[in-house]
Amino acid sequence: MRSNDKIEERKKMLEEFFASEEYKPMRFRDIVSLLQVPKDSKHELKEILDSLISQGVIVLDDKGRYKIPGDNIKTGIFSATQRGFGFVILEGEAEDIFIPENATKGAVHGDKVRIMLSNERTGRRQEGIVLQILERGIKEIVGTFQASKNFGFVIPDNQKFGHDIFIPKEDTKxxxxxxxxxxxxxSYGDEKRSPEGKVVEIIGHVNDPGVDIMSVIKAYDLPVEFPKDVFRxxxxxxxxxxxxxxxxxxDLRDIxxxxxxxxxxxxLDDAIxxxxxxxxxxxxxxxxxxxHYVKEGSALDKEALKRGTSVYLVDRVIPMLPHKLSNGICSLNPGVDxxxxxxxxxxDQxxxxxSHEIVETVIRSDKRMTYTDVSKIIEDKDEELIKxxxxxxxxxxxxxxxxxILKMRRHKRGAINFDFPESKIxxxxxxxxxxxxxxxxxxxxKIIEEFMLIANETIAENFFWQELPFLYRTHDKPDDEKIKALSIFIHNFGYSIKMGNEDIHPKELQKLLNKIEDTPEEALISRLTLRSMKQAKYTVANTGHFGLSAKYYCHFTSPIRRYPDLQIHRIIKENINGKLNEDRKNHYEKILFEVADHSSKTERRAEEAEREVEKMKKVEYMMDHIGETFEGVISGVTSWGIYVELPNTVEGMVRVSEMDDDYYVYxxxxxxxxxEHTKKTYKLGQKVKVRVINADKLIRTIDFELVEVEE
Incomplete structure (x- = not known):
């Protein structure tokens, strides 16, 4: 009787061989020799090889050698899901690779992996299998401790980790x-064993004030305290x-x-x-x-670069620079030099x-105005404030x-405005x-936004034409496949977008957003349009900014809270003072790529942490409103339920399994x-009344039930 275990073992050995550095195209007899396969098992080996050929993992060349197709091996970052399967994100490529649950090889969220593409596809998505875990992405994890008699275990906050972590009694701290x-x-565990770990820090009890946000800070490895050499x-x-x-x-103090x-x-880092x-x-x-105060290479500068950006977490800020600078000598407070x-x-009109000029100045701000007061003056004509x-x-x-005028100019060239409602918690x-x-x-x-945008564009264009080392803020064109998918999606709602020579102009997306304004499907289509686009990033090459429809763009206006702004200030100042010689140019050419890459990563980390805290606080808020009824709008419909967004931006879900007045079909x-029986319909943009039935802070979910529908 054939041993299935033996076959699986040989298949695993073959996959590991094809993924290894020792791999080279080999004939059948060489593989038999390599794996030391007995004569009576050769036919099993042949079946395994045929199986790998049918999956597209390997091919048989004209010399009878088994080999990997040239572009079939890829390296990327594994992104796990709560349901066991995952995706591998390939840098610089549009499509993520789907990894079935039985092909992850024990990879966990964040791991750097080597994968092999197969002929299989899930829908339109390419499938692959993990061959090798090159580097673990998560070495520490934050979670909630549960004690047992002789051991403990930790339930990770990060739902994508997927496994509880066993903690031996001596490692519970x-x-x-x-x-x-x-x-x-x-230990990361395997099919038979759970991951293991040891407690290295107790943040506090789950119900203690501030522990929830501190848990997010620790999970994202955000630096809180400044080191001693910075304080010196x-x-x-x-x-x-x-x-x-x-x-x-x-001297601009009289202006x-x-x-x-x-x-x-x-x-306050900008004045007008x-x-x-x-x-x-x-x-x-x-x-x-x-x-002027953060000198290149100092401990202060190194710490600012490490942090990359300030992080804003509802009730606190983790600043890029210490308060003595950010709220003190660097803040453009009124009435002081x-x-x-x-x-x-x-x-012009x-x-x-x-024309433009960049110059080192000393200013004295006359007033510290707020958006609210200026808006009341220019929009509401508030007599008291005007006086x-x-x-x-x-x-x-x-x-x-x-x-x-500036807004109209940007609109004419096709700049895209995503105006999603933000939350104030x-x-x-x-x-x-x-x-x-x-x-x-x-x-x-919007006044300040327009003035910052035009300053950033002007600075970027200036330095591009001078052909000097610089950091740009760039946003690449969307991938054709994602735009085609968006086009198919919006066609269901009666909209279309034009593509010229397989490329899309931002003006087309701008037109789409204008058409859907104030329609029931506005929120959904706007979000999907945003997801169709690439992330903006920092680069040393000026490739333009698709979303702004700008040929030249940089970040110049927030050096207190963003390192790229601080970095280009140095280059600008050296340039206007005639100190940007060949040595200095060479210096910047050596360091800027790393600064750009690191700044892009820290920006993404900050955004993810900010979103996580916001989501957590919204769930916590709704925990005190269970049983209460709210009016909302259907913001999404899926096969598993209806998403409803409340006027305060909180979003929850009505599960289809809880809709018991009929059998509902998606x-x-x-x-x-x-x-199915009543033909009652729930669709995007429809106003509904919902009751809050559950809110789970651990998994960040809010559950609603429908009360009634407003026609």
């Missing part, structure tokens, strides 16, 4: 049931601007200048001045000169920058004029969410749920 802990993995440098950072430095700069930010902003002569606007964008790097632009800020009102009205002193509301963007926020073409 005294943790008790309910403790949030950091676990160092000592802070002793030498002044509280006021050195008078000697003022004499070396252009009317304001900052406009949110009410709770503390790091604006005048108008005839048809020409003279716009000044003044950015905090952080590099501050060093700045200023970009002056002369802009069509929004074209006809209070009467000396600044003419400038605010000119700002509105210019921002509308209000928490009490214990970090408990007490209110969630949609964060309204008004005309004042209509995939029209994205609706239809009752």
């Amino acid at each position: 005294g943790a008790v049931t309910g403790h949030k802990v950091v676990v160092s993995l000592t 440098i802070l002793d030498y950072v002044p509280d006021e601007v050195d008078p000697k430095e003022i004499g070396k700069r252009r 009317q200048t304001v900052t406009i930010d949110g009410e709770d902003a503390k790091d 001045s604006l005048t108008k002569e005839g048809d020409i606007y003279h716009l000044g964008v003044h950015i905090a000169d952080v590099t 501050r060093l700045a790097l200023s970009c002056f632009m002369d802009i 069509n929004g074209n920058v006809i 209070k800020y009467q000396d600044f009102v003419p400038m605010f009205m000119q700002m509105l004029e210019l921002s509308e 209000i928490v009490d002193y214990n970090g408990k969410p007490i209110e969630i509301r949609a964060y309204e963007r008004n005309k004042a926020t 209509d995939g073409e029209r994205y609706q749920m239809v009752g």
Whole structure:
């Protein structure tokens, strides 16, 4: 009788051989010799090889050698799912590779793996099998400890990890049931054994204030405390601007200048001045000169680069720079002298920058304005505020004029505006969410956005034509396959997009978003359009910004909270001071690629952590509203349920298994749920009333049930 175990073992050995560095094309007899296969088992080996050929893993060449097709071996990052299967993300390639549950080879979320493509496809998606785990992505994991008599185990917060972690009694570090802990993995387990680990840190009890957010901070390995050598440098950072430095700069302290930010902003890194002569606007964008205090190669600089960006987590900020800089000498606070790097632009009536100048300056902001107050002045014509800020009102009205001109110019060239409602989560002193509301963007926020955009474009174009080493903010064109899939999807709703020579212009997506505005399907199509596009990133090559439809773009305007801005400030200052010699150019050419890559990664890490905390706080908020009824809008329909979004941006799901007034069938073409007997229909954009029936903070889910439908 044939041994299935033996066959599987030989198949595994073959796969490992084809994935190994020793691999070379081989004839059948060579493989028999290599694997030491007995004569009576040769036919089994032949069957295995034939099976691998049928799967597309290997081919038989014209010389009778078994070999791997040239492009069949890939390396990428494994992304797990809660249901066991996963995907491998290949850098620089549009399509992720689907990995069935029985082909993961024990890979866990975040692992770097070598895979082999097969002929199999799941829908339109290419399938593959994991051959080798090259590098473990997760070495420590955060979770909730559960004690047992002679051991413990940890339920990971990261649902993609997929397995509870066994903790021997001697490695529990005294943790008790309910403790949030950091676990160092000592074994990743296999089909028969769970992963093992040891507790290296107890964060606190799951119910203690602040432990939830600290768990996310630990899970994403976000640095909280600054090292001692950074604090030693802070002793030498002044509280006021050195008078000697003022004499070396252009003095703008007598020019009317304001900052406009949110009410709770503390790091004010941009200020605006604006005048108008005839048809020409003279716009000044003044950015905090952080590099004057953060010297290249210092402990402060190295820590800023390591962090890459500030992270905003509902009730706290993990800053890129210590508060003495970010909220002190580098913050453009009103009524005090501050060093700045200023970009002056002369802009005509069509929004074209006809001339510009970049210069080191000293400024003194006249007022610290808020978006709310400026909006009330320019939109609501609030008499009390107009009187209070009467000396600044003419400038605010000119700002509105210019921002509308710049917005129209961007619109004409095809810039895409994704205007999703953002959340404002209000928490009490214990970090408990007490209110969630949609964060309204008004005309004042859009003024600042437009001025920052035009400054970033102007700076990027300047340095591109000088052919100097630089960091650009780039956004590549979407992949054809994703745009084609979007085109098929929107066709179901009666929309279309034009593709020219297989490429799409951002204007086409802009037109689509304009067409769907205020329609029931707006939220879904907008999100899918966004997902069809690539992520913006930092690069040393200027490849343009698809979403902004801009040929030149960089990040210049936020050096307090983003390292790429800080990095290009150094290059700009050396250039305008005539110090960017060949040695310095060579220096920047050596370091900028790594700075760009690292900054892109830290940005993604920050965004993921911010989303995770926001999702967690929304679930926690709804835990106090179980049994209550809300009005909402159907934001998504799938075979397993209906997603409903509330006006405060909280989204939950009505599971189809809970819809017991009829048997509901999912209509995939029209994205609706239809009752088999009553023909009752639930579709995108429909208003519904829902009752909250469950909210699970651990797995971040909110469950609703339907109360009634508003026709």
